[in-house]
Amino acid sequence: MNIAVCVKPVPDPEKYNLLEIDPKTKRLVREGIPTIINPADKNALEAALRLKELHGGRVAVISMAPLFSQDKIKECLAMGADEAYLISDRAFGGADTFSTSYTLAKGLEKTGIQFDLILAGNDSADGATSHVPSQLGEWMELPHITNITEIEIHDGIASVKKKISDGLIEYDMELPAVAGIARNSNQPRMVSAMGIVKAKNKKIEVYTQKDLDVDEGLIGLSGSPTQPGQLLTPDMSRNAKLLQGEPAEIAAELLAIIRKAGIAV
Amino acid sequence: MENKKILIYAELKGGSLETSAYELLAKARTLFPAADAAIALAIAGCGIDEALKEAAVSGADLVYGVDSPRLELYHVDYHAEALKKIAETFHPDIFLIPASCTGEELAPTLGLKLRTGVAAHCVDLQVDQNGEFLQMVPAFGGKVIGEIYTPKTKPQIASIKPGMFSVIRQQPRSCKTVLLDDSFLEELKTKIKLRGIEKDEPSGVPVEQADVVVCGGFGIETADNWKQVERLASLLGGAVGSTRPAVDQGWVSGEQQMIGTSGKTVRPKVYIGAGVSGATHHICGMKDSNVIISINTDKDAEIFAVSDYKIVGDGAAVIKALCELLERRQ
Structure with missing residues (x-):
């Protein structure tokens, strides 16, 4: 079984309250916010590692990201991935999901590996398009x-459960196939000391534009069908009137507020 | 300038249109007030006669339907192909898709099939001063809103979370219904086989439809205290909401009631947050509530900034007092 896992380094979602837009440049200021591997991608990697434990084979991690993310990719290797591919070139910058997925497909092709299964976190914490x-x-x-919460492999088939609004739908997909793994669908393993040692000998292969057989009209910002306009920070602030007193007094005030808001109780 | 054509994917629930169809229809009608846009609903299902009739008096100008046993339960290949066929028949400028669990998968799939751009989880749709369609998308858990244009390709696809726009009932218009021949679905080869469906037990009023949402967060601290949250929601005839940490604690089973960018978007008349700190992700899912009341022991909790009323103190104690008050009055 050859499994590829697509991962994305993202600013730590626990720190999004610190994000600001520079009033002059209108660009996002993300100083002081650490980069982590997108949480759902760790669920995807965990799912891949478990499948490898059951069925053998190898797990390759692939990412399209700036070169400085190598540390984060190394973390995936320390978790147990066998090898990594980092697609990194300014020409790919500013890509929307249409162009990103195109470039990832070309990167996977370049590895020369026949993947049976390609996993990715269902959505990223930053753009969260899924x-x-x-x-x-x-x-x-x-x-x-x-939006897959469970995946099993047997006889060239991936049996999956997909989360929907009122339950789960079960499907069989013929391999090779692509699966978006839901966040929190498993507990990603911690990196062990042995994992870190082993990761030192694992390779991270870097692909630039010239390494990939890509159509220039489909990559980066210029190849993206969607184009960004301005960034805004919505003003959601409200008055926050302070209610004080004993719980019973506050409860009486709340009841009045709730009724005034149109709730008949 | 030719009138704009807008296609809306009208999802079905038990044979009738999902509320999201009416939300998107109302929004679509406001986009081009000067030029009368042609708005079509796309319906893909099995046994859709009633849905087609309902759609015909919804205020849409056109209704397209594909009726096939292949579409009885959700299947990405069949549903995407049916919607693609409708889009290729109608040639919309704009294609609005509810970002439900299924629409969220169909929108990007159709983006590729139709070789066009998709703006995900839009919080607003506008037309700018140049007449260009402008999609407002949240990023970083809603901390930032980005403008997205799809300048070169058609249709401009936007997915919108159910609950983002209000339902404003439209006057019925003279409406044409077109039922497409479904033989293309019979011919479609798919490598995905549907095996079955497991439905959750329905748990009272869906959180996105309730007039009152009592939401508990990590600060609720214990499963016993959580019962007070449920008790208050029930006394107010509302629904229980939760944050991600409350789901992780196991106080509430599953994510059905989870509010936020990766959960439900709610806009009730009253939102009460108890022990909710106000992570960006959560705020994005409840900030449009009419009245927001927050209770938290931390005087600097982020949620207070978006609240109409704040109580610095123990959420469980206040909720318990309110429950007792309500019970005495009954």
Whole structure:
């Protein structure tokens, strides 16, 4: 079994309250916010490592990110991935999900590995579109399903459970296939000291634009069908009138507020 | 300038249109007030006669339907293909898709099939001063809103979380219904086989439809205290909401009631947050509530900044007192 896991380094979602927009440049200021591997991607990696433990084979991590993210990719190797591919070139910068998934598909092709399964976190904490798994499947002309909470492999089939609004739907996908793994669908393993030692000997292969057989019209910002305008920080502030007193007094005030808001109790 | 054409994917629930269809229809009608836009609803399902009739008097100008046993339960390949066929028949400028658990998968899939851009989880749709369609998308858990244009390709696809826009009932218009031949679905080869469906036990009023939401967060501290949250929601005829940490604590089973960017978007008449600190992700899912009341022991809790009323103190104690008051009055 050859499994690829797509990962994305993102600013730590626990620190998003610190994000600001520079009033002059209108660009995002993310100083002091550490980069982590997108949480759902760790669930995808954990799912891949468990499948490898059951069925053998190898797990490759692939990412499209700036070169400085190598440390984060190394963390994936320390968790147990066998090898990593980092697609990194200014030409790929500013890509939307259409272009990102195209570039990832080309990167996967470049590895020369016949992957049976391609996993990705269902959505990233920063953009949170949840587009990439489906779009990667479309580019690669492979079956794809997102929001998967359970995955099993048998007889060339991936049996999956997909979360929907009122339950789960079960599907069988013929391999090779692409699966978007839901956040919190498993408990990603911790990095062990042995894992860190082993990761030192694992390779991270870097691909630039010239390494990939890409159509220039489909990469980076210029190849993206969606184009960003301005960034805004919505003003959501309200008055926050302080209510004080004993719980019973506050309760009486709250009841009046609730009734005034149109609730008949 | 030719009138804009807007297509809306009208999802079905038990044979009728989901509320999201009415939300998107109301929003779509406001986009081009001067030029009368042609708005079509797309319906893909099995046994859709009633839905087509309902859609015909919804205020849409056109209704497209694909009726096939293949579409009885959700299947990404069949549903995407049906919607693609409708889009290729209608040629919309704009295609609005509810970002439900299923629409969230169909939108990016259709983006690739139709070779166009998709703006995800839009919190607003506008038309700028140049007449260009402008999609406002949240990033970083809603801390930042980004403008997205799709300048070169059509349709401009936008996904919108259910509950983001209000339902404003429209006057019925003269409406044409077009039922497409479904034989293309019979011919479609798929490598995905549907095996079955496990439905959750329904748990009272869905959180996104309740007039009152009592939301508990990590600060609720114990499963016993959580019962008070449930008791208050029930006494107020509302629904229980939760934050991600409350789900992780196991106080509430599953994510059905979870509010935030990766959960439900709610806009009740009254939102009461108890022990909710106000992570950006959560605030994005409840900030449009009419009245926001927050209780937290931390006087600097982020949620206070977006609240109408704040109580610095023990959420469980205040909720318990309110429950007792309500019970005495009954």
